[in-house]
Each structure stands twice: as structure tokens, then as C-alpha cells.
Amino acid sequence: MGLGPLRRPWGxxxxxxxxxxxLYLPMAVMMAFSFNNARRNVVxxxxxxxxxxxxxxxxxxxxxxxxxxxxxxxxxLASLALGVLASYVLVRHPPFRGRKAYTGxxxxxxxxxxxxxxxxxxxxxxxxNIPLSFPTLVAAHVIFCLPYTxxxxxxxxxxxxxxxxxxxxxxxGATEWTAFRKVTLPLLRPALLxxxxxxxxxSFEDFVTSFFVAxxxxxxxxxxxxxxxxxxxxxxxxxxxxxxxxxxxxLLLGQHFLTREKxxx
Amino acid sequence: MPPLQLSPGAPLASSPxxxxxxxxRSRLDLFLSRLIAGERPSASxxxxxxxxxxxxxxxxxxxxxxxxxxxxxxxPYGMVVWEFSLGxxxxxxxxxxxxxxxxxxxxxxxxxxxxxxxxYGVAYTLSFYAGRRREMLxxxxxxxxxxxxxxxxxxxxxxxxxxxxxxxxxxxxxxxxTPIQFLNRPFAVILGLVYFYLPFMVLPLYACLEKIPRxxxxxxxxxxATPRSTFTKVTLPLSMPGIAAGCLLTFIPCAGDxxxxxxxxxxxxxxxxxxxxNQFMVAxxxxxxxxxxxxxxxxxxxxxYGYLRLEGSGFEAxxx
Numbered sequence: 149m150g151l152g153p154l155r156r157p158w159g160x161x162x163x164x165x166x167x168x169x170x171l172y173l174p175m176a177v178m179m180a181f182s183f184n185n186a187r188r189n190v191v192x193x194x195x196x197x198x199x200x201x202x203x204x205x206x207x208x209x210x211x212x213x214x215x216x217x218x219x220x221x222x223x224x225l226a227s228l229a230l231g232v233l234a235s236y237v238l239v240r241h242p243p244f245r246g247r248k249a250y251t252g253x254x255x256x257x258x259x260x261x262x263x264x265x266x267x268x269x270x271x272x273x274x275x276x277n278i279p280l281s282f283p284t285l286v287a288a289h290v291i292f293c294l295p296y297t298x299x300x301x302x303x304x305x306x307x308x309x310x311x312x313x314x315x316x317x318x319x320x321g322a323t324e325w326t327a328f329r330k331v332t333l334p335l336l337r338p339a340l341l342x343x344x345x346x347x348x349x350x351s352f353e354d355f356v357t358s359f360f361v362a363x364x365x366x367x368x369x370x371x372x373x374x375x376x377x378x379x380x381x382x383x384x385x386x387x388x389x390x391x392x393x394x395x396x397x398x399l400l401l402g403q404h405f406l407t408r409e410k411x412x413x
Numbered sequence: 414m415p416p417l418q419l420s421p422g423a424p425l426a427s428s429p430x431x432x433x434x435x436x437x438r439s440r441l442d443l444f445l446s447r448l449i450a451g452e453r454p455s456a457s458x459x460x461x462x463x464x465x466x467x468x469x470x471x472x473x474x475x476x477x478x479x480x481x482x483x484x485x486x487x488x489p490y491g492m493v494v495w496e497f498s499l500g501x502x503x504x505x506x507x508x509x510x511x512x513x514x515x516x517x518x519x520x521x522x523x524x525x526x527x528x529x530x531x532x533y534g535v536a537y538t539l540s541f542y543a544g545r546r547r548e549m550l551x552x553x554x555x556x557x558x559x560x561x562x563x564x565x566x567x568x569x570x571x572x573x574x575x576x577x578x579x580x581x582x583x584x585x586x587x588x589x590x591t592p593i594q595f596l597n598r599p600f601a602v603i604l605g606l607v608y609f610y611l612p613f614m615v616l617p618l619y620a621c622l623e624k625i626p627r628x629x630x631x632x633x634x635x636x637x638a639t640p641r642s643t644f645t646k647v648t649l650p651l652s653m654p655g656i657a658a659g660c661l662l663t664f665i666p667c668a669g670d671x672x673x674x675x676x677x678x679x680x681x682x683x684x685x686x687x688x689x690x691n692q693f694m695v696a697x698x699x700x701x702x703x704x705x706x707x708x709x710x711x712x713x714x715x716x717x718y719g720y721l722r723l724e725g726s727g728f729e730a731x732x733x
Contacts, residue, residue: 154640157542163534164550170531171557171611174568177578181571191581234464241451241460254464256472261669261713263686264706267693268475271703275478291471294464324446353561355672360693373563377676381567389564396559404552 175393182386199387206384212372219282219368220352223289224297224344230290231297231343232336236328239305251302258295265292266360273361280363288361289354293347300343304336345403349396476710483704493700501704510688514708517684520599521667524606528614528663529656531607536618536655537648541630551619558612566605566676573601573677597679605673610666614659621655622648654724661720665713685709 154160182200186193203209238251257265269288273280313335317327355370362371369388376385448456483501488494504510535554539547557565572578573595580592595601625648633643671686683691685705692702 154542157538160534160538160542164538167531167535167611168553170608171554174565174572174608175557175560177571178564178568230464230467233460236449237451237457237460241457244454244457250461253468259665259713259717261666261686261709263669263671263689264479264710265472265475267689267699267702267706268479269471270693271478271482271699272470272475287467287471290467294467298464323442324449325442326446328445328449349559353559355561355563370561370563373561373567377563377567385564385567389561389567392564393560397556400552400556400559404548 178386179390179393181383182390184383184386187382199383202382203384203387203391208367209369209372209384209388212367212369215282215367216352216369219285219289219358220348222286223293223351224347226286227290227293227297227347228301228340228344230294231301232333232340234294235298235302235305236332239302239309254298255295257292262292262354262356263360266357269357270360280361280366282366285358285362285366285368288357289351292354292357293350296346296350297343300339300346301336304339308332308335342403345399349399353396479703479706482700483707485700487698487700490697501701502708504701505704505708510705513683513688514685516682517668517686518712520603520606520682520684521664523603524610524667525614525660525663527603527607528611529660532611532614532618532659533652533656536615536622540619540622551616554615555612558609562609562672565608566672569601569605569608569677570596573604596677597682599678599682601677602674602682602684605677606667606670609670609673610663613662613666617658617662618652618655621652621658625651657720657723661716664716668713669709 180192183195183197184192185196185198234254238247265288269284269291270280273284278284314324314327314331317331318324322330353370354368355374358368358371359374362368373385373388376382447453448460451457451460482493484497484499486494486496486498486500505514539550543550570577574580575592575594575596577595579595580589583589584592629647629651630643633647638646668684669686669689671684671690674682674684674687675690685708689702689705689709692698692705696702
């Protein structure tokens with residue numbers, strides 16, 4: 149193994165190990181202290197499931213979790229729908245003026261500091277007299293999810309471009325619409341899954357944009373954690389974060405293997 | 414071209430699909446088929462309309478509004494008075510606010526540099542030496558990025574606090590007698606920033622290193638180059654596009670971050686992001702907050718322009 153010039157890159161590997169320890173140290177601490185039998189987090193006082201039990205009966209936290217879940221699913225689905233339409237046109241339709249610029253433009257939210265996006269959207273909603281609520285939150289999340297779904301779908305459409313499978317379907321008598329529904333969409337499934345999962349995770353974890361446009365009535369999970377961090381935190385947050393970490397890991401690994409198995413043909 | 418291609422201008426009744434109901438079940442089918450086929454620009458525009466509307470309302474108008482707002486002034490009770498004024502921009506140069514701007518740029522640059530040093534080693538090792546495990550290892554680099562950054566910040570507080578794990582450990586080992594103040598210092602903020610934005614550096618670097626043909630490395634070796642000169646004369650120059658992209662992708666979010674400084678730092682380490690957040694959510698001076706946001710975008714645009722210039726010049730020739 150090893151394609152580089154060094155034969156035994158021990159120095160490089162220890163460099164890597166250091167970086168991985170740096171990245172995973174806070175997570176290990178968080179997980180360990182979710183089982184710590186002490187209210188204050190700094191000293192190990194013995195093993196307990198207490199914080200998980202409390203978490204299960206914490207209604208505010210549960211409500212915030214459900215809000216976040218609903219938000220992330222809505223934002224992912226909406227950004228997938230917009231992403232399919234936009235990337236289909238950008239890849240398949242005859243070129244039109246400004247196509248290249250538009251392709252780049254969709255990616256702008258990715259290059260913009262989130263705080264700018266947040267205050268911009270807040271200003272827009274207030275100026276347009278749209279009350280801040282759950283729908284505005286979904287609309288805002290779609291903005292920063294769109295680059296990710298569009299990117300995944302676009303890449304998939306480009307890789308299918310030379311396959312001519314839709315043309316075969318139409319030669320056999322399908323209309324364009326039937327071909328799109330029965331051939332193109334099923335072929336897009338891996339991209340829809342991986343782009344959707346990416347958008348879901350982005351939206352679920354998002355704090356900054358939500359912070360500005362959620363308004364008073366809506367509380368997502370990150371906003372709940374933020375206010376707990378401001379006004380006193382309990383190890384329940386560790387328990388919650390540990391559970392979330394497991395879910396995120398599962399989603400990320402799922403996405404990774406999905407794109408690896410089906411995405412590469 | 415498929416035989417059932419609908420000519421876009423043809424009236425409904427004369428098109429072959431409409432005459433044979435078995436093939437085209439309804440007018441709706443026909444209509445949708447025309448949209449999908451996209452032979453006329455109007456079909457393309459119609460399908461793009463939802464995304465365009467979204468980007469218009471969620472991106473273009475908000476940014477224009479911010480720009481407009483930055484040129485007004487704050488009235489009593491935080492109202493916006495729509496009067497042209499450059500006062501907000503003059504205020505940024507104030508002795509109170511100018512250091513915040515400078516500090517943000519210094520922190521963002523420092524973080525970017527540290528990420529580059531840490532990240533290059535990782536990306537290089539994974540790409541050249543990790544073999545089949547490298548995909549897994551790269552996913553592991555991304556994992557912390559996907560967990561809630563609030564929780565990560567909280568863990569760092571547990572680690573770095575006055576009675577935190579690191580201080581306890583050092584005192585326990587007898588290395589220090591009194592706890593070291595880590596939090597509320599630039600150290601903690603930069604550490605947090607490096608922690609959050611390291612993946613933004615590693616991924617583009619790794620993608621770029623993966624593209625370097627291994628034959629070039631072999632050739633350098635065969636021609637008698639030492640590992641060091643193979644790196645400095647072949648690998649490093651070929652990875653310049655990745656370095657530039659990674660630096661850009663790290664610098665941008667760093668410059669706008671506000672959570673890290675809010676929790677790991679104190680008032681003396683506040684950054685532009687904190688200033689913007691504060692003006693909008695606490696001080697209720699949206700006009701001034703907008704001006705700060707515009708300045709932030711302007712600074713980032715300069716960086717982006719530099720990146721494009723770099724990419725456009727001979728630097729692209731290095732890409733394989």
C-alpha cells in the first residue's frame with residue numbers, strides 16, 4: 149500500500165491521528181458525560197441512565213425535536229422538488245441565455261456566510277409583512293438546501309446523459325412525460341436519496357438561519373439547545389447530543405454507501 | 414429524435430399523440446410532455462420558475478434590501494428612517510467597531526492557515542497512503558461537521574473550562590498549580606473555529622490530491638528525486654487549486670461565524686458575526702447591522718475575486 153514517495157510514513161500517520169483525536173475528543177467527552185451521575189459536568193461521579201430518562205420525559209425538548217424533524221423533512225422535500233425541476237432544465241433542455249450563470253447562481257447560498265443570509269431573510273420577511281412562522285422557516289431552509297440537492301441531481305443527470313434511455317422509451321411509444329416519470333425519475337433515485345439526506349441533515353442541524361427567521365412561536369431543537377446553553381445546561385443535552393450523533397452517523401454512512409453502490413455505474 | 418416528438422407549434426388535434434389516445438392519455442399528458450421536452454424557451458422558463466422565484470425572494474431581494482437598508486439611518490425606537498446616509502459606514506470606522514472588523518479578519522486568516530497546515534497533512538496521507546480505507550476516513554472527517562455545532566461548543570466548554578477536564582488533568586499530573594484560563598481568550602475562539610471549519614479545508618484538498626496522476630510521482634521517484642523534492646516540486650504545485658479552494662471555503666464561513674465567539678470567547682473576542690447578530694437582535698439598529706453585513710460581503714467578494722484571478726491565470730495549467 150502507499151502510492152506516495154515515502155515507504156513508511158509514520159510521521160504522516162501520527163499527524164493524522166492527532167487531527168482525528170482533536171476532532172473526536174469533544175464527541176467522546178460529550179458521550180461519556182451523558183452517563184455521568186452528576187449535575188455539574190466536570191467530574192466523573194459514576195454511571196447513570198438518569199439523563200436519558202429525564203430526556204424522555206422532557207416535553208419541551210420532545211416538541212422541539214418534532215418541530216425540527218417536520219422542518220427538515222419539509223425543507224428536504226421542497227428543495228428536492230425545486231432541485232429536480234431546475235437541474236433537469238439546466239442539464240437537459242436546449243441551452244438558453246444565462247444558463248451557465250444560473251447554474252453558478254444556485255450555489256451562492258453555499259458561499260454566503262450564514263449570518264448574512266439570516267439577517268437578509270429576516271429583513272425581507274419583515275419588509276414584506278410576512279409574519280415569521282413555520283412556513284417562513286421552511287422557505288428559508290430551502291434556500292441553503294437547494295445547492296446540495298441541485299448539485300446531487302445535476303451530477304446524476306450529467307452521468308446519465310449519454311445513456312439515451314429516455315429516447316429508447318420514447319421510441320417504444322412513451323410520451324416525454326411518461327418517459328420522465330417512468331424512466332428518468334427512477335434513475336434519479338440514488339441522487340434524490342443522497343441529496344435529500346444531505347438537505348435533511350443541513351436543515352436539522354441548522355441554528356443560525358433559524359435563529360433569525362423562526363420568530364417567537366417556533367422552537368427548533370438547535371434553538372432549544374441554544375437557550376439552554378444561555379440559561380443553564382444539564383447533562384440532558386449530552387444525552388440528546390449522543391442520540392443525535394448516532395442518528396447522524398447512521399444517516400451519513402447510509403448516504404455514503406448509497407452513493408457508492410448505486411451512484412457509480 | 415424519437416418518432417413521437419411533438420412539434421411545439423402544432424395545434425393539439427393534429428399532433429400524432431393526440432390522435433391516438435392509447436399513447437397520449439390526456440391533454441394533461443400532452444401538456445406535461447411539452448414542458449418536459451423543453452423545445453421552446455418558455456417551457457424551460459416555466460419549469461425553472463419555482464426555483465427562480467425562491468432564489469429571487471430568498472436571496473436576491475434580501476441582499477438588495479440589506480444594501481438599501483445600510484444606506485438609511487436608525488430612527489427612534491429602532492425604526493428605519495428611509496433617508497440616504499453614509500453614516501453607518503462612517504460608524505464602522507469608529508474606534509469601537511473597526512477593531513472588531515480587523516480582529517475578524519485576523520482570526521479568519523489565522524484559522525485558515527492552521528486548517529491548511531493540519532488539513533494538508535491529513536488530506537495528503539489519506540490520498541497517498543490510506544489505500545482502500547480512505548473513503549471511510551474522509552467520511553470520518555466530515556462527521557463532526559454534521560453534528561450540531563452547539564453541542565460541540567458545549568463539549569469544548571467542558572474540556573477547556575477553569576474546572577474543565579484539561580485543567581483537572583494538568584493539575585492532577587502536577588504540571589500546573591492554578592488552572593489556566595483558556596476560555597474567553599483568542600486561543601479558545603480560534604481553536605473552536607479550526608475545529609468547525611477543518612472539514613471545509615480537507616475535502617477540497619483531498620479531492621484535488623486525488624486527481625494528481627500517480628505516474629507523475631513514480632516518474633519523479635524514478636528520476637532520482639528525494640521524497641522531499643518530489644513533494645515540493647511535483648505534488649505541492651499540482652495541489653495549488655485545492656489549496657486555493659480550501660482556503661476560500663474555510664475563510665468565508667469563518668469570517669461570518671458568531672456562535673464560537675459567543676460561547677468560547679468574551680466581549681474582547683467578538684467578531685463581525687457577533688456585531689451583525691447584536692445589531693439585529695439586541696441593539697435593534699438594522700441599518701448599521703446591514704452596513705456591517707455589506708462590508709463583510711465586500712471583503713469576501715475581494716477574496717473571491719482574487720481566487721478567480723488565480724484560477725484564471727497560469728495556475729489552472731497546473732491542474733491535470
